[in-house]
Amino acid sequence: MKSLKGKVILVTGANGFIGSHLTRKLLGEGAQVHVFLKKDTNQFRIQDIINELTLWYGDLKDYQSLCSCIRHSRPQIIFHLAALINVNRIPELIEPMIDINIKGTLNILRGVIEEKIDLECFINTGSSEEYGNGLVPFNENQREIPVSPYSASKVATTYFCQMLQKSIGLPIITLRPFLVYGPGQDTHMFIPSLIQHCLEGKDFPMTEGDQTREFNYIDDTVNAYTLAAISRNAIGEVINIGNGIEYSVKAVAEKIVHIMGDPIRLLVGALPKRPGETKHFFCSNEKVKKLLGWSSKISLDEGLSRTINWYRDFFKRYGPGFQNCFPIKHTLA
Numbered sequence: 001m002k003s004l005k006g007k008v009i010l011v012t013g014a015n016g017f018i019g020s021h022l023t024r025k026l027l028g029e030g031a032q033v034h035v036f037l038k039k040d041t042n043q044f045r046i047q048d049i050i051n052e053l054t055l056w057y058g059d060l061k062d063y064q065s066l067c068s069c070i071r072h073s074r075p076q077i078i079f080h081l082a083a084l085i086n087v088n089r090i091p092e093l094i095e096p097m098i099d100i101n102i103k104g105t106l107n108i109l110r111g112v113i114e115e116k117i118d119l120e121c122f123i124n125t126g127s128s129e130e131y132g133n134g135l136v137p138f139n140e141n142q143r144e145i146p147v148s149p150y151s152a153s154k155v156a157t158t159y160f161c162q163m164l165q166k167s168i169g170l171p172i173i174t175l176r177p178f179l180v181y182g183p184g185q186d187t188h189m190f191i192p193s194l195i196q197h198c199l200e201g202k203d204f205p206m207t208e209g210d211q212t213r214e215f216n217y218i219d220d221t222v223n224a225y226t227l228a229a230i231s232r233n234a235i236g237e238v239i240n241i242g243n244g245i246e247y248s249v250k251a252v253a254e255k256i257v258h259i260m261g262d263p264i265r266l267l268v269g270a271l272p273k274r275p276g277e278t279k280h281f282f283c284s285n286e287k288v289k290k291l292l293g294w295s296s297k298i299s300l301d302e303g304l305s306r307t308i309n310w311y312r313d314f315f316k317r318y319g320p321g322f323q324n325c326f327p328i329k330h331t332l333a
Contacts, residue, residue: 002230005030007120009229010073012036012060012108013081014053017185018125018177020045022079022222027052029226034073036066036082045184060104063111070111077229079123080108087129089148089276097153105157109164109172119171121229124161126176126238127154128283133276139284140176140238147276158238165236173234175225178242178283182218182303183310191215194253195308198260199315205270209250214242214282217303220296227292234291242283243296255301259308 009026013019014035023046026033034054037043043050054073058065060082084100086093105124112119131138132145146152158174165172181191197204224241228234253266288294298306 003029004077004226004229006032007076008032008034008074009077009079010034010036010069010075011079011081013083013125015041015043015045016081017045017182018180018218018221018225019079019081020184021182021218022081022225023053024049025222025226026079034069034075036069060107061099063107066107067111067115070108070117071115074115074117076118076120077123078108078112078119078121079125079225079229080105081125083125083154085150087148087150091149093149094152097149101150101153102156102160106160109161109170112170113168121235122161122170122172123225123228124157124172124174126158126174127151128176128178128240128242128281130155130158130176133278136280137244137282137284138240140240140287162236162238171235173228173231173236174238175228176238176240176283177221177224178216178240179213179281180216180218180221182307185218185307190249191252191256191304191307192311194256195260195311196315198257198263199311201263203265203267204253204257205267206253207249207271207273208269209253209266210248211273211277212246212248212280212282213252214245215247215252215300215303216242216296217298217300217306220298223297224288224292224294227294231292237287237291239288239291240283240285241288241294242285244283244285245300246280246282247300252300252304256304256308259301259304 009031011019011023014023023033036056038059039057056069084096129151130144132147134142134145144155146155161172161174164170185192187193187196194204221241
């Protein structure tokens, strides 16, 4: 099996949830890791490994800073995870989504082309949100139904990447991760938010919780990223990354509270569902099994236990309000 040891790798969004875990794994595999960050970004997740990384500062919207990074680092593999993430369905988000998510991605690829980088693989991060309220299980061949500026920007980026792969042979793969959770996730997200409520002894308001989702532990998702980088038969493909196992939100909430010793009440039905919220949301994973030989290894119970233990330790060190350690809500670029 091919290895990433010694490979020169560039990661965008290394300070984000998935990106920080991926960066740690790449270091663990012996890669030479360069990261491209905004100067004013929160580096909390990678602070302890910062001296093991080569840092480049700039902005996805600034081609010159990106090009300088690419010219001097000359990466063999690029993992692109930086993005503006906000699933609100408001027109005001259209322009920033175009500038950061679409043009930002194209700026990186333009730099690769103009600097004549001998690239082995470019991993583009798509989103499960691209499927919108389509039929489940979502598969890569069905038509995308974007319902927000964010999901529309991800669909557009996916198509631009496919165009560049087919027209000039850039070695691009697009991965669509499905509902990832684990240590270090922003505390406004469902699972860490509930864990925080349990740690602080505060009852948790939620919807009826009958909507279903799949939940993927971060280590499994990161393993898919590294497998994609060494899988030549995946070049040009769009691939779902998910276990495809469906759970109701209420059942997962009850499981978390039970694992933590039932310290609070779930206020089921206290919140309304979001307008237009998708009832069922899970993927077909036949393609990732076939092309990458990937399958999830961490069960929901094991993943939740690991996540809860991490937040318990974090809470002991930082106390109430520990969520302030994490990056600003929605922005992982």
